[in-house]
Amino acid sequence: MTQLVLFNAFNGLIVGAFYALMALGLSLIINLTSVINFAHGGFLALGAYIAYMLIPHVGFWGALLIAPPITALLGLVVERVLIRHCYGRDPLYSLLLTFGLTYVFEDATRYTWGAQSLPFHVPDWLMSPLTPSLFFLTGYRLFMVVLVAIAVLGLFYVLNRTRLGMRIRAGTLDLEMVSVLGVNVRILRNLNFGLGIYLAGLAGVLAAGLLGLQPTIGDSLIMPSFVAIIVGGIGSLTGTLLGGLLIGVVSGITTIFFPSASEAIIYVMMALVLLVRPRGLLGEEGMKL
Amino acid sequence: MNRTSKGILLAILWLALLTMPYWMRAVGGYTELATRVLVLGLAAMSVNFLLGFTGVLSMGHAAYFGLGAYAVGMTIKYLVPSTGLGIVAAVVAGTLAGALIGALIVKLRGIYFAMVTIAFGQVFYFIAFRWRSVTGGDDGLTGWHRMPIDLGFTRLDILQNDKAYYYVVLAIFALAAGAMTLLLRSPFGRTLLAIRENETRARFLGIPIELHIWIAFVISCFFASLAGALYGLLNNFTDPRALHWTLSGNFVIMAVLGGMRSFWGPLVGAAIFVVLQDYVSSQTQNWMFFIGIFFVLIVLFFPRGVLGLFKGKTA
Numbered sequence: 001m002t003q004l005v006l007f008n009a010f011n012g013l014i015v016g017a018f019y020a021l022m023a024l025g026l027s028l029i030i031n032l033t034s035v036i037n038f039a040h041g042g043f044l045a046l047g048a049y050i051a052y053m054l055i056p057h058v059g060f061w062g063a064l065l066i067a068p069p070i071t072a073l074l075g076l077v078v079e080r081v082l083i084r085h086c087y088g089r090d091p092l093y094s095l096l097l098t099f100g101l102t103y104v105f106e107d108a109t110r111y112t113w114g115a116q117s118l119p120f121h122v123p124d125w126l127m128s129p130l131t132p133s134l135f136f137l138t139g140y141r142l143f144m145v146v147l148v149a150i151a152v153l154g155l156f157y158v159l160n161r162t163r164l165g166m167r168i169r170a171g172t173l174d175l176e177m178v179s180v181l182g183v184n185v186r187i188l189r190n191l192n193f194g195l196g197i198y199l200a201g202l203a204g205v206l207a208a209g210l211l212g213l214q215p216t217i218g219d220s221l222i223m224p225s226f227v228a229i230i231v232g233g234i235g236s237l238t239g240t241l242l243g244g245l246l247i248g249v250v251s252g253i254t255t256i257f258f259p260s261a262s263e264a265i266i267y268v269m270m271a272l273v274l275l276v277r278p279r280g281l282l283g284e285e286g287m288k289l
Numbered sequence: 290m291n292r293t294s295k296g297i298l299l300a301i302l303w304l305a306l307l308t309m310p311y312w313m314r315a316v317g318g319y320t321e322l323a324t325r326v327l328v329l330g331l332a333a334m335s336v337n338f339l340l341g342f343t344g345v346l347s348m349g350h351a352a353y354f355g356l357g358a359y360a361v362g363m364t365i366k367y368l369v370p371s372t373g374l375g376i377v378a379a380v381v382a383g384t385l386a387g388a389l390i391g392a393l394i395v396k397l398r399g400i401y402f403a404m405v406t407i408a409f410g411q412v413f414y415f416i417a418f419r420w421r422s423v424t425g426g427d428d429g430l431t432g433w434h435r436m437p438i439d440l441g442f443t444r445l446d447i448l449q450n451d452k453a454y455y456y457v458v459l460a461i462f463a464l465a466a467g468a469m470t471l472l473l474r475s476p477f478g479r480t481l482l483a484i485r486e487n488e489t490r491a492r493f494l495g496i497p498i499e500l501h502i503w504i505a506f507v508i509s510c511f512f513a514s515l516a517g518a519l520y521g522l523l524n525n526f527t528d529p530r531a532l533h534w535t536l537s538g539n540f541v542i543m544a545v546l547g548g549m550r551s552f553w554g555p556l557v558g559a560a561i562f563v564v565l566q567d568y569v570s571s572q573t574q575n576w577m578f579f580i581g582i583f584f585v586l587i588v589l590f591f592p593r594g595v596l597g598l599f600k601g602k603t604a
Contacts, residue, residue, distance in 0.1 A: 036400050038538075085589055091400045092346050093588045096545060099538045100584025107578035223534070226408045234401060260419040267412040274393045274405070 008252040014141055014210070016248015017148040020241045021203040022221050023228035024155060025196035027240040030229070031172040032192045034091055035083060038098040040200050040225070041218025042105025047071040047201030048208035048217055049113055052120060060123055068201035075197025079190050087189070110215040118213040144206050151202055152241060158195070159237070168192050172235070224248075227270045233280030242281065302553060306459060310452050320451045321523065322567055326560045327455075327462050328519045333543035333555035334469065335512035340541065341549035342473055343505045344485030348403045348537050349410030352390075353383040353510040355532030356413055357517025359430060362527050363423070366433040372447070373438065376461075376518045383514020384507060386413075391506035395499040398488075407534050414532040429528025447522075458519050465512055470552065472508065481505055538584075546587055548594030557595050 022040060029037050037043075051067035058066060078101070086094035126140040159165035167188055171178045179185040200218075207217060224247060232243025247266040255262045273280060305312075309323040336350045360379035365371070368378075394405050417424045424430055438445040438457065447454040472478050480501055483491045492498050521527045530536065539562065547558025565583070570576040 030400065034400055036404060082585065082589070089592075091403070092340070092541070092545070093592060095346070095348065095400070095403060096538070096542055096584055097588040099542075100581040100588070103535075103577045103581025103584065105581075107575050107581065111575055111578070223408055223411050226404045230401070230405060230408065263415040263419070264412050267409060267415075270405070270408060271390075271393055274397075278396045 004256055005253065008256050009249055010141070010252075011255075012249040012252020013245060014144055014248070015252065016245040017145055018203055018207055018221055018244075019224045019228045019248055020244025021148055021151065021199050021206075023225040023232070023240045023244045024152065024237060025199035025203075026225055027229055027237055028168070028196040028199075029193055031235060031237075032168060032175070033087060033094075033189055035086060035094040036091070036098065037083075037193075037196070038095065038222070039078075039101035039105060040196075041222035042102050042109075043071055043075060043197050043200040044204040044207065044218040044221065045109050045215060046074065046105065047204030048120070048213055049109055049204075050201070051205040051208060052113075052118060052213055055121060060121065064205050067205050068198050071201030071204070072194040072198035075200075076190055076194045079193040083193065084186070084189070106215050106219075113213075113215070115215060120208040120213045122209045140209060144210065147202075147206065151199065155195075155199070156237075164188075164191060168195075224251075224266055227266050230270050230280055231266075231273050233283030235284055236280070236282040239280055239282030306462075310455050316564075318564065318567070320455055322563065324451070324455045324458050324523050325520075326556075326563050327458050328516050328523060329540070329543065329563055330556035330559035331462055331465055331519070332513055332516035333540045333547070333559045334466070334552075335509045335516060336537075336540045337544040337549050337555045338469060338473075338509045338512065339505055340544055341551075341554070342478065342485065343481045343502060344488075345398070345502060345506075346403045346541070347406045347506070347509070348541060349406035349408070349534065350509070350513045350540050351532055351534060351536035352410035352413045353387055353513040354517035354520065354536065354540075355417070355527070355529075356386055357383045357514030358521030358527040358531045359417060359424060360514070361518040361521045362430045362433050365436065366430065370436050372436045372522065375522070376515070379518035379521070380511060380514050383517065384511045387507045387510025387514075388503075391503045391510070395503045395506070407537060410532065410534055410537060414529055414534075417529045417532055425528075427529065429526055431526055434525040435522040454523070458523070461515070461519065465515060469512065473552070477501075477504070542584055542587065544594075545592070546594055548596030548598075550593075551596040554594055554596040561595070 022044065026037055026040050029035055047067050047070075050070050051063040054063040054067055082097060082101070083094065086097055122140055126143055127138055157165075159169055167178060167183050171183075171185070171188055171192075175185060178188070203221070204217070207221070211217060225244070227247055228244035229240050230243070231247060232241065233239030247269060250269060251262050251266050254265045258265075277283070306327070309326070310320045313319060313323045332350065332354050336347060339345050339347050357379035360382040361372075361375035364375040364378040368374075390406075390409050394402060394409070397405055418426060420426070435448055435454070437448055445453055445457065447457055473481075480491070480496055483494075483496065484498055484501060488498060517531065520531065543558035543562045544555040545558065546561060547556065548554030566576065566580060569579050573579070
């Protein structure tokens with residue numbers, strides 16, 4: 001029983017790490033530009049497929065290194081060509097635009113790579129269990145948790161210690177003031193979007209190794225990411241991270257006792273949080289809702 | 290636009306709706322398509338009741354729409370084989386769900402309101418998906434169909450005669466549109482407009498904002514579930530796709546495409562969207578791609594919608 005609980009909690013942690021990685025990217029973009037990027041799941045899928053194309057040439061490790069930046073590059077282009085037209089307008093329009101993009105992405109990936117699931121090769125030594133007693137602890141799963149941790153630490157390092165990060169954080173509070181102080185806001189928003197998409201691409205490569213590759217791979221991750229943001233607290237990246245991990249673990253443990261409710265439980269959690277603390281667990285007081 | 294020309298346009302609209310099953314064939318359609326325009330038009334109008342007239346964006350209205358479709362099917366399949374009672378059950382279920390969820394979200398605004406409405410919508414999707422023994426799961430709820438309506442003096446065979454069903458839907462649609470007009474012209478409706486225009490000012494005037502938004506949300510869910518019930522009856526079938534968030538997005542794009550500042554805009558948008566989707570999906574398997582491009586084009590080049598064009602700059 002203990003092992004079962006451990007197994008599911010760990011599984012939940014991994015899923016939660018995906019939610020967190022997705023949600024952090026979404027959160028970054030929302031905080032600076034008030035754009036809900038529905039197409040985030042589409043970018044995730046794109047990252048996974050790009051890695052799939054790269055593996056025969058550069059191997060798994062090369063793909064893991066190169067695919068996320070390529071995805072981020074595509075993100076930069078999409079922001080420049082389409083999304084920037086929505087800044088300063090009713091948020092409705094950016095929602096609809098990125099909503100349309102999810103349709104385009106999903107159909108385009110299906111058209112290019114087919115609807116069926118594709119095999120995604122991860123090095124063999126990563127796939128074997130570490131110890132026989134904890135059979136679920138394959139190297140890949142552990143590796144994923146570690147990698148997500150590194151990515152998150154890297155993100156917080158960028159935000160807190162680099163000039164770009166500080167500008168992003170300042171822009172989140174008052175973009176107009178940042179602009180007046182001589183920062184090129186257009187570039188800032190562009191790079192911020194790219195950073196968010198980089199995280200989506202990374203999540204895509206990792207998810208493909210665990211779940212296999214299909215055009216709808218991002219679909220099942222986007223809604224929980226929204227929940228992670230709401231539960232964790234609007235405007236707080238630490239909250240988003242916590243929210244993602246929390247709903248992952250809770251959903252994992254629910255699988256043991258009430259498997260058919262494992263998806264619905266996270267929405268119940270969201271309802272509870274909204275009831276007790278509408279601004280979310282780590283949401284800042286007075287944050288504009 | 291003055292009163293007379295408005296009256297003439299309204300007369301033309303109703304004339305077009307009354308004769309739609311007859312001219313639909315001429316433009317390459319069929320009666321079922323005409324009914325679908327009305328049903329999805331009503332759903333888009335319910336979304337626009339919030340979006341265009343209260344100023345809050347619900348991206349999760351497929352939940353109440355789909356709930357209506359499931360409730361009508363389950364009532365007819367498991368409880369009583371009656372179309373009328375099925376619709377009543379659907380509306381009750383959808384309105385209650387809206388009241389419950391509405392109470393949780395009225396404090397949120399803008400993108401967070403949108404985000405939470407869409408996330409809550411997923412609960413119903415997963416219930417329908419997982420509770421296989423009752424809802425049929427992924428395969429959908431089958432084994433039921435709409436029942437003839439007994440009016441006492443006559444019997445409407447809406448099952449065999451699809452034109453008869455169209456006119457039943459049109460009658461219900463007319464009642465719903467009338468009710469919505471009255472609501473929007475009432476002091477309550479005017480207050481909603483005031484909230485849309487300037488929430489802070491409305492709050493300072495002593496208007497209980499949260500209560501008004503909650504009531505508007507519940508009313509909107511009422512109409513959405515009514516539309517959902519009619520949709521379920523139209524197909525004699527319902528599946529989890531009627532609850533999916535992509536459908537919610539389609540409702541919003543219909544409202545925007547037609548013109549969200551005008552009462553009839555969403556119906557016009559629904560007509561264009563339904564006919565276009567029907568056409569594109571008959572031409573290519575990759576219809577989603579083109580619908581997505583369509584979304585992007587509307588946002589970039591056509592944000593005020595078809596009826597917004599006529600209204601000029603004052604809209």
